[in-house]
Amino acid sequence: MKVAVDAMGGDNAPQVVVEGVKRARDEFSDLEFILFGDQEQIKQYLDNDERITIMHTTTQILGTDEPMKAIRQKKDSSMVLAAQAVKDGQADAMTSLGNSGALLAAGIFIIGRLKNISRPALMPTMPIIAGDHGFVLLDAGANAEVKVDYLKQWAIMASFYASEVEEITNPRVALLNNGSEFDKGDRLHQEAYQQLSQLEGINFVGNVEADNVLQGSADVIVTDGFTGNAVLKSIEGTAKLVVSELKNALLNNGLKAKLGAALAKPALINIKDTFDVSKYGGAVLMGVKAPVVKSHGSSDARTVYYALVQLRMMYNKRMLDKVIQYFDQEHK
Known part of the structure; x- marks a missing residue:
């Protein structure tokens, strides 16, 4: 190669x-x-x-x-x-x-x-709280507005990626929405839910809300590029802020805090590793x-x-x- x-x-x-x-x-x-x-x-x-x-x-x-x-x-x-x-x-x-x-x-x-693909999408891999692999999110910024067909095509391509590259058996696909029920969201999201649920070749598990994306509820999450980019930046920014504030709290609050930091070091390393997206490479242009x-x-x-x-x-x-x-x- x-x-x-x-x-x-x-x-x-x-x-x-x-x-x-x-x-x-x-x-x-x-x-x-x-x-x-x-x-x-x-x-x-x-x-x-x-x-x-x-x-x-x-x-x-x-x-x-x-x-x-x-x-x-x-x-x-x-x-x-x-x-x-x-x-x-x-x-x-x-x-x-x-x-x-x-x-x-x-x-x-x-x-x-690619032939038969309406719009390419940017697809980064993001961490989950517990597990040996992350989830892929698309679109993360290439298409601010979408059609249902775009979401279906991205779900299929990302499923192949999760299955072949991440080696996940029967990867779970979810639609990012403002509620878990099938009738949540605007007309586009409601239609997308219906069509994704009927799409052969993918394991569609329904809607996922933004506060659950790090819980490992899906291996593939599809959304429009505007929302996806906002979610991506929110996760990255929050992770950096939490790690930074935790470090400051433990190292700048006296001897007891420093001793606690030394005892908690293995756990802190695990937290840092969880949010280390470097190991996932970069965003694929699908x-x-x-x-x-x-x-x-x-x-x-x-x-x-x-x-x-x-x-x-x-x-x-x-x-x-x-x-x-x-x-x-x-x-x-």
């Missing part, structure tokens, strides 16, 4: 990107990489170039760039060249820590949308013709590594082939 890597995307590029790539390269002998970016900067962190090729460019898409304008005008940027390599068959998958909107546009308009993963701009090398593991699993499990086969059969 050959992965096209936008080496210049993100807050700490190219260092964390190169370090993550090196770890994946050293661990998996079946992976090769094409790094797109400034050759001189990349080489500072690359001790050897085994199974790593550098494609030099000094142009990059910034976080402040307007996405569509950027991919049209910065055709020699590291992100656009990486996407073009996938389109041309020079690479099998792509990853970036860069501008989310630009990567979404590059995925749709350069790599291309609905395009090749595996594409977007990691947060502030990601470290560990997150980059796990994103590459994620891409490798998607590719080796032939997940997209199974999605394509499903929708081809449905539209016959």
